Amino acid sequence: MPRHKDVVFVGSSLRDLKAFPLDARRAVGFQLDLLQQGEAPCDWKPMKTVGKGVYEIRVSEESGAFRVFYVVNRADALYILHAFRKTTQKTETRDIELARARLQEIGATL
Numbered sequence: 001m002p003r004h005k006d007v008v009f010v011g012s013s014l015r016d017l018k019a020f021p022l023d024a025r026r027a028v029g030f031q032l033d034l035l036q037q038g039e040a041p042c043d044w045k046p047m048k049t050v051g052k053g054v055y056e057i058r059v060s061e062e063s064g065a066f067r068v069f070y071v072v073n074r075a076d077a078l079y080i081l082h083a084f085r086k087t088t089q090k091t092e093t094r095d096i097e098l099a100r101a102r103l104q105e106i107g108a109t110l
Contacts, residue, residue: 017083
């Protein structure tokens with residue numbers, strides 16, 4: 001049986017995720033479980049604007065659109081860099097910059 005990767009929340013990402021409505025939290029939790037098992041989430045894309053190896057989980061529920069930036073290509077854990085409600089078509093600069101700063105915090109190279 002494969003070992004699940006540990007999940008490490010960087011900065012306020014856990015608190016931000018817990019602030020999501022219940023439906024969005026459940027959907028994100030399911031996607032994170034897939035990642036922990038080594039599988040791909042249902043709706044994701046690479047976030048090269050944040051840094052190499054950073055991806056985005058995309059969740060759309062009745063309550064809105066939600067995003068989670070993560071790094072999974074590290075052997076030790078799955079790192080959650082940022083979790084937020086998306087309010088515009090384009091990802092806001094402040095969200096990208098915050099995720100970049102947290103990526104540097106965990107020692108990843110851009």
